[in-house]
Amino acid sequence: MHPGTTTHDTHEVHGHIHPPPEGFVRKYVFSLDHKVIGFQYFITGMLIMLIAGSFALIMRLQLIDPQGALMSHNAYNEMFTLHGTAMVWMVLIPLVTGALGNFAMPLQIGARDVAFPWLNMASFWILPVAALILFSSMLFGGPHAGWTEYPPISLADGTAGALWCVAIFVVGISSTMTGMNFMVTVIKMRAPGMTWTRMPLFTWATFATALMNMVATVALSSATGALFLEHVFNVPFFDATRGGSAVLFEHMFWFYSHPAVYIFVIPAFGVISEVLPTFSRKPIFGYKMIAFSSMAIALLSFTVWAHHMFPSGLAPWLQLPFMILTYAIGIPTGIKMFSWLATLWGGRIHFTSAMLYALGFLITFTFGGITGIFLASVPVDLHEHGTYFVVGHFHYVVAGGAVMGFLAAIPYWYPKATGRMMSERLGQLGFWLFFIGLNGTFFPMHWLGLEGMPRRYASYVEFAKTNPDAVFWNRFETVFAFFMAASIGLLIFNAIWSLKHGKLAGINPWGARTLEWTISSPPPYYNFKKIPEVYGPPYDFGHPMPYRNTDNEIEPYPEYGKVVMPVPAAAGA
């Protein structure tokens, strides 16, 4: 038959409806459902967080004594390398993009799934494999050069270093695929009437993150790929004695890894932008400015990477523009911060645990942002590079920014995800433990760093001779680190306990206004009975919800076969 003569046969349409998943494996293991994949990311990320977090506690225990209380210097090097690597690539990025993005973004735009459900499943299953590869490197002596694995040192890591490269390469592929998937989902699958400026801000944040994930992560894969080739085939990309350049690795690495910090903090910004208006009962201030700031940060983040490399012998004419661009990225961030503060102004504030985390975020992230401005300045950075000041700054931004945002999202979306509320009492206790623990652990690092205490040292005998107070403050930090650990333990207990004992949530326990709060909790596998229509902005508290065609309780759920799902197959016409 001539190819053009086939009429539009109807079996193609029905071929696109995928049936409700059946059986344990299809439902919970190799599930195509974005919500289930979100849970999988959540559980995997939390498990790896327990491992990487216990490494941090072991490091803090080592520093109780200036001699080093626990282990050899080599073992300590291994601990901080694996702590950083696992936390950045296998905890934070999977949690904020994989878990939160997967769960909430398709619900917020009124879609039944992401654009490529099968690819989404593949992205997730890469993560545990990568984690196994990373931790298996400990059997070969472990990587030692820090989470950045700069070449002249990391080349001495042998097999362990090569395994590190493979793990990061592989998890990078997962990030790239997720980024592509989310970008297409946001561009193509929004409900009718949901224009770009009616999108919820978490969706905006996920979109900006997806852009960075897709563009920058490939550069990281190239860097780790080249390092792998150097490890295994001795190809001289980075060995300066054979015509390579170690600084080249820094360029390739930071071209990804600076955007990486925005990859995990921008979704947190998105969560804050959801939580603050909901619990202030007030439209968000400066919706468009917040949305465009996310995009501005995403674009600017590609132009600032060399501020990590000021001491590497970067030419002065390059230092200056990188310094100015790094200052410039503070502008969109500041716009967001002031918009959030203005959202609170005159609102009726409800101090739920999600709101407490969001308010805590405003404090700790601002503090981390300000020390970031210090470090962007070339002379200050040359002085502070490689000290505890950098560690303090980084952890204020990551634990005080990305993790706080993530922790705000857990009680916020838990009712939607499970149908039950988390315990508020435990949640608020958890917040105070985390907030106090975070400040107690990382705040003293600033003045220890200013006094010149170097990071990544397993013992600080010499430093303690000239700065006797360092011993006290290191012990102080160690004690408070356990507050944070207790808070995470409490969160896990709360999440499990509330599955059975939490109050029933209903459709919209918070009185929030984005689309995910118009469907039942937990949502059915196809999310929306009918795809809703959007006719207004998402945060106009005090007005009726701007959606037509939403689910209501009287109408029965449609039968299988009446719901059109996105195409799960990878191949075909």
Next chain:
Amino acid sequence: MASAAAPYPSGHAAVAARYDAVDEVYRETRDIRLVGFVLFLLSDCILFSAFIFAYVYLRNSAPAWPPFVDGRQLPWFDTSFAAFNSIVLFGSGVTMHFALENWKHLDKATFYRWLIATIVLGLGFLLGQAHEWTGVLHDGVTWPGSAMGASFFTLTGLHGFHVFVGVCYLTILGIQASRGVYTGSKYFGLTAGTLYWHFVDVVWVGLFFLFYIW
């Protein structure tokens, strides 16, 4: 060709009409896949860009180029054969374009002829690359031996891998087409294959300039 009895008129208007004459689900799916595929190509582009950056960086920071290895300066790459091989690859881009156009105009037989020509030219390019690599190795430029060899073999190897994947891809598309997977209005797979093949061509323009002209 077009007679009054033909079920479809020929010409671009007819192609456009057929392209639009699909059900809603297929139209949305096609849009989604098109955006996704373009984004995939964009990320692939970054992969090449990163290694091109590495090559430019290493070349600019080297004291001499071509670099010295064991006191001997390495030779430049031979432009003339690479130019010939480039023409083979660019020619395959032209044939692929004709293949897709003929499919859109419902001329299945001509489509197969051009598709096979594309696959043959792609394989020819790979053979040419094998010849090129032998020559370069013979000149003493090796993968682990120097920054020049590292960049050259990594980048052309990555590109050659893409060409190899493309040849397999086009072969699969040909088999799918012969089994009736694609129709005159539903042929997104062929569009994607063509986009991929053109992308591989365009990357080669950059690589040819960097290694043989610069």
